Amino acid sequence: MPAPGETVDPSRVHALDPDQLAAAVAAARESIRAAADLDALAAARTAHVQGAAAPLVLARRELGALPREERADAGRRHNAARAEAQAAYDTRLAELTAERDACVLVEERVDVTLPAARRRRGARHPLSSLSDRLVDVFVAMGYEVAEGPEVEHDWFNFEALNMAPDHPARSEHDTLYVEPTDSGRVLRTHTSPVQIRALLDRPLPVYVVCPGRTYRNDTIDATHSPVFGQLEGLAVDEGITMADLRGTLEVFAQELFGSGLSTRLRPSFFPFTEPSAELDVQCFACRGEAARQPRQPCRVCSDEGWIEIGGCGMVDPNVLRATGVDPARYSGFAFGMGLERAAMIRHDVREIRDFVDGDVRFGLPFGIEV
Ligand SMILES: [Zn+2]
Incomplete structure (x- = not known):
């Protein structure tokens, strides 16, 4: 510058x-x-x-x-x-x-009318839901829920239930044994050992319902599975009679299949009950009509008019003695049923395998907590 x-x-x-x-x-x-x-x-x-x-x-x-x-x-x-x-x-x-x-x-336009991306939350397994529902029926009547191990000792699974080692009924159970074979341990073949444990553990009177998984050496097909669910109940008290059993099972059957259906007891045999019976409930689909009018076939009951839903009976005095209960003072009843069978009848499921295949689409139509 x-x-x-x-x-x-x-x-x-x-x-x-x-x-x-x-x-x-x-x-x-x-x-x-x-x-x-x-x-x-x-x-x-x-x-x-x-x-x-x-x-x-x-x-x-x-x-x-x-x-x-x-x-x-x-x-x-x-x-x-x-x-x-x-x-x-x-x-x-x-x-x-x-x-x-x-x-x-x-x-950056946002289309507020687009449907949101929803995540499926899955569904409860139909057997779990059914088991919970049935347990609730008994809990409402004052029963307690009891559970036990799935690997069980022979004594609980058989002997205490009036099935000595040479008892012929054992062979019907197709038992799965835990190695070594002389271990005395089995995969429980029914939920009845839980009843034995309840009688040993709890003060009398005993009112328990026992849901759980059981095992048999069965080949899987449309109606059999080596693993299946059971629900059992036991009532031991002073003055229990067959009438108490009948009334209890009637309430239970109506909760499961609907009100207004008759029930009946048919004589049967189980080692741990005497007398023993099979419990039938009137077919909820045809209400017994198929048996009276053969021209109206019923798929649910195969035209029998009745559906078998489980076994029951008065507790054998030997079972009470095995658990230290005095049969002169106490009596009791027991009942048991297969969960898969009940669910198959209730929901018209034709294949027991559907319950274990793990396909979520099977559970969704049950509409349970989806
Ligand atoms: Zn029917």
């Missing part, structure tokens, strides 16, 4: 010439108009209007080099040129901002 009185070098103030300023403004306009987006526009502004190397910024630095009398004019010219470039920038900025906002509105 020249000192006062120094000769002015015309080449240094050339940038403030009207023509040069107009050219700088034209270049700025061109670059600003050509900016395709906000980033390009910012770069154009730096190059032509604001940056340290921008011609308009460089031109302003030359003001001081002019003779004093020319500075005011040159300053006005420069201001006008800068304002023109700034106006071009402001206009393009407004255009590009509007374009970007319009794009954002389209790209």
Whole structure:
């Protein structure tokens, strides 16, 4: 910058010439108009209007080099040129901002009518639900829930239940033994050992319901499975009679299959009850009509009119003695049923394998806590 009185070098103030300023403004306009987006526009502004190397910024630095009398004019010219470039920038900025906002509105549009992505929560297994429901029936009548080990000692599973080692009923159980074979341990073939444990563990009177998994050496087919669920009940008290058993099972059968259905007991045999009986309930589908009118076949009861749902009887005095209960003072009844069988009848399931295949679609139609 020249000192006062120094000769002015015309080449240094050339940038403030009207023509040069107009050219700088034209270049700025061109670059600003050509900016395709906000980033390009910012770069154009730096190059032509604001940056340290921008011609308009460089031109302003030359003001001081002019003779004093020319500075005011040159300053006005420069201001006008800068304002023109700034106006071009402001206009393009407004255009590009509007374009970007319009794009954002389209790209980030949310369709509030789209269905939400739902996760299936799965369903409770139909057997678990049935077991809980049946247990609730007995709990409502004052029973307690009792459970026991699935690997059981021979004494609990057979001997205490009036099945000595040579008892012929043992062979019907198709028992699975735990190695070594003389270990005396078996996979329990029924839930009855839980009744023995209840009588040993609990003070009398005893009212227990025992749901659980049991095992037999059965080949799996449409109606047999080596693993199946049972539900048993036991009541031991003073003065218990067969009438108590009948009344209890009637309440239970109606809870399972619906009200207004008759029940009947048919004589049977179990080593641990005497007398023993099979419990039948009137067919809930035909209400016994299929047996009376053969022209209306019923798939549920095979035209029998009755459905067998379990075994029962008065507890054999030998079982009471085995657990230290005086049969002269106490008596009791016991009953048991297969859970899969009850569920198959109740829901018309034709294949027992469906319960263990693990296909969630099988459980969903039961509509249980999905
Ligand atoms: Zn029927």
